[in-house]
Amino acid sequence: MAKFRLLPDEQLARSPFRQLWREFARQHSAVGGLLLFSVFVFLAILSPLLTPHDPYIQNDAMLLLPPSWSEQGLVQYPFGTDDLGRDLFSRLLVGARYTFGIAMITVIGALIMGLLLGTLAGMSKGLKSSIFNHVLDLALSIPSLLLAIIIVAILGPGLQNTTWAIMLAMLPQFVHGIRNVIAEQLSQDYVIAYRLDGANNWYVFTRVILPNIWESLTLMATMALSTATLDIAALGFLGLGAQSPSAEWGTIMADSLDLIYIAPVSVAVPGLLIFLAALSINLVGDGLRNAVKKRREN
Template identity: 75%
Template sequence: MSKFRLYLEENNRSPVTQLWREFKRQHSAMVGLVLFISFFVISLLAPFITPHDPYLQVDDLLLLPPSWSAAGLVQYPFGTDDLGRDLFSRLIKGTSYTFGFALLTVAGAMLMGLLLGALAGMSKGVKSSVFNHVLDLALTIPSLLLAIIIVAILGPGLMNTTWAIMLALLPQFVHGIRNAIDEELQQDYVIAYRLDGANDWHVLSRLVIPNIWEKLTIMAAMGISTAILDIAALGFLGFGAQAPLSEWGAMISDSLDLIYLAPSSVAIPGLLIFTAVLSVNLVGDGLKTAILKRRQN
């Protein structure tokens, strides 16, 4: 005998299940998710899956062409650079720097933005007004320009680049979280919860944060693509990762003079940057569409 259900199962699913159902119906979003997971796994396992030492210089293999060329070797799929280092191993290792550090940067900016955005969203009066005006002023400066200014103060290097981009992305996260919290505080159930005697902490932790996690996810996805581009751009300009680190933007900068002799040393890192940003944007757009369809249903 079948079990009696008061509600239809289709309408009684959890929000996460409904969100995943709408997300997986989008083929482009699923392709982006597969690429995103692939980059994430490679960034974690990069030290263990590189076929060669990415920093080992072999004088007999300078500017070796890719393996699909007649003069290439199968042991070096993408060839070598002007110092005889394996490009394939350097690109794998560079995933940890460009993609992995972008994830860490956005995670740090999100945590700080959540704290400051909560303070800005829950505060009222003069303190809130001053905070909002400072945020509006910071948002007028592009994130890359702000990161360059911070790196110029801290000095070049990958770690300083990470902190610079984290601080450059912070105003965007604080602004978005503040607006999301302010919109949530206008809801009727929040007012009813306050009338029951709930304080600001109860409202924030039990009502506001659980109801804005979807917006936080979309902001994080957009922030990751910006962080990838900023890390690569700073590495290309010489402010970010320094030699011999195999960050993708720095690899393009180092190989720019060899573009006619070894075009793959410039094209392949650029293609990886494009693919990484595309995967994040596809996932972000897929999440936004899935959230809208879930709310409509």
Template identity: 50%
Template sequence: MPQFSLYEEEYHPSPLQRTWREFTSSHIAVLGLFVLAIFLIFALFAPLIAPYNPVEQNIDSLLIPPSWETNGTISHLFGTDALGRDVFSRIVYGCRVTFGSSILLVIIAMLVGVSIGTFAGMMSGVRSSVVNHLLDALMAIPTLLIAIIIVAILGTGLVNSMWAITLALIPQFIHYTRSFVRSEMKKEYVLASKLDGANAWQLFRHSILPNMIEMLVVQGSLALSIAVIDVSALGFLNLGAQPPLPELGAILADGLDVAYLAPWNVGLPGLSIFLMVLAINIVGDGLRSALRKRVSH
């Protein structure tokens, strides 16, 4: 029986509900979110999902084909590598290392970059000009090249490569945050808050930060895809994660030696990296479109 209401009340969804409704209207964005959720589940529950130890070697199971091939077996879904290690287990743990470390370093880079960028955007005069030119110079250098230079100074390893990529991503967040804050500081609602006696922290928290969400979503998704590529690239070049730690780029490099005999050792980790980056970009574009539609409505 429908609920009786004496007053006809209009339903006004919250901003989060409106954003989700606009996001789910795009089937491609929902598919990207589903794929990204699979990688996130792999990263969070790798020990529960992986059927084997990713670094355990088995000389009796060398280069077993994937289960969908004629000589394959269901006990090794994605086959095994040249040392008898289960490829599916290594990819699951590789998603944990690659995707998990990328999320962590992007969060750190975003927090540091937004803080410094906000401070730089509220500055004026010579200091602001110096910061602007310095950031423009750093932005002209690819993040992977900066990361390689920093790794060459700090040394190889997953932790050092994470610090290197974080330091390489921070200038991007500083640059975009500074440009956004400087444009917002000229708008009437910020000037009105200044006339009301709001200090710099109150201006940022109540006036600038709520309007910065779209920019942070766009730059965060872009930085996450760059981080995944850079972590994988450094692992592939043997500058990041070191064996036997399973990381998608390192797994891809290990499979090159037997690429002609066992192409799945190269194709499957490479496909995982491709799908991860593609899903991140699709979800980022979907969120950006949903936020813009929500604001326009």
């Protein structure tokens, strides 16, 4: 009996994930963003093990030490020290865990809650669905940062309250997006066929809808991560988020704002890290969106 071998394109077509990766890898900006994104994830996980100095130890003999490329700088302190003699490089490394790491936690939490509420909204009908959708539309009319500020003003400043505030502020976006995706799936012929065959809502959601919306969920989470990172840094800068002596990037910028002419590195470098983190997330998100679009067209 003759044996047939699949061509490479046919082998890739058998795996949607591999085909998605092939389309993603063709975009050089997306791959560069993924590498930068991986660096921030690595720092968020292992930054406490990489710090050359204790980020919270004050040294009166090393106040406002310039960066190492300056003539008065020291190699042991690459970015110099702040006005309390703390190593800025170590504080920035640990800050990745606060700004970027907590942003990932908030997005995961908002995604889980949004999946539960969005599923109920998308698969429910009648008066309950109408009321829920109107309340959701009202919440979406408020910008996420403003909503987070309102929640923090109620709960009080602090990193833990900031986490809950941003999670709740992003929740309406996830619920709205997931509701629309599920409503679109419910109108598909294969879902109608499963319903006519006697499948209940739980079976339809877990076996039919969920495997077909994971790409949309990934895109939502990626775009929300950029917003969460900026919101955490903004709340820290405004004094509503992480409080001193926390090494969160926005808080570092706020604490060093009065020293911008004396030690501009202490303000410029945290701002640059926030920019690079948001840029890497947006590049990955745009690459995923284009890859999903091309995979569906093929």
